């Protein structure tokens with residue numbers, strides 16, 4: 269074959285490439301329409317039966333020279349690319365997505381900006397145990413210029429025999445102290461029917477890791493319209509986490525903050541494995557504030573400070589950490605909560621690192 273003949277054949281190949289390209293994109297357009305319809309109907313994108321039918325039809329009509337296996341392989345690649353296209357299209361339409369809203373969501377409560385220019389420390393005891401216990405923490409908050417107080421009133425515990433929380437009494441304590449010290453209060457709610465009452469007591473409803481895919485709770489929190497802090501599930505992928513947040517936004521509530529709290533892996537040295545890359549990923553993919561819970565992810569006092577620094581360094585909007593006046597006698601998480609002097613040391617170290625700034629300047633206290 270002469271060089272000229274190769275050139276002539278290549279010209280034909282170029283033309284066919286363009287035809288294939290046009291047909292592939294025409295096909296992709298149809299697949300996108302199917303994808304949107306599937307999203308509306310809540311049908312799974314992946315349809316192996318449909319793929320099998322298409323492969324059978326193609327193989328039946330294959331006259332070579334490509335083998336049937338090659339045809340199957342090539343078209344499987346096209347199906348995969350089509351699925352990816354449907355997936356990224358679906359992401360584009362999510363309300364939580366940066367593609368939907370480019371600017372950061374900033375949630376302002378009692379003058380505190382979550383997701384604003386400076387990171388926020390969310391801290392307090394694991395469980396609300398008594399007025400005196402929470403008050404001691406709150407007094408220290410005020411001294412340290414902190415504005416956000418967490419405390420659990422409903423405790424979803426691994427064992428049913430462990431302390432389950434004070435319930436409404438715990439919420440009442442938080443409300444009283446939040447009002448007394450002008451602190452933003454956060455507490456976990458586990459039952460949809462408790463949400464409305466809880467919103468009267470606390471400024472932010474927390475939906476915990478074990479309830480991240482409790483869709484009825486998510487929808488009810490969405491309808492409530494009260495700020496929500498949503499924690500990542502123990503074994504949830506980033507995609508599942510994002511969809512969980514979408515449930516809340518889809519019901520009309522855009523005041524949602526995300527919290528990475530570690531995921532379950534084979535590693536036993538820490539309570540969970542802090543997925544630090546989740547922070548920049550969630551910041552890229554969504555416009556919501558992102559926090560890092562260093563207490564539940566590590567379960568170790570000695571790792572709280574370095575992990576908090578890491579969280580801030582990768583762009584989190586703040587850190588969540590547990591502090592108790594006397595952790596040894598705490599009714600939950602005794603091993604991992606800081607006492608007040610330890611907590612103050614952590615605040616000092618974070619300030620010294622330059623990653624965290626004084627929330628209320630000394631002069632304004």
Ligand SMILES: O=C(O)C(=O)C[C@]1(C(=O)O)C=C[C@@H](O)C=C1
Pocket residue numbers: 299302303313314315316318319346347348350351
């Ligand atoms: O027909 C569908 O249901 C599609 O979503 C389209 C399509 C395709 O590329 O043809 C894509 C993914 C599915 O797994 C099956 C088929």
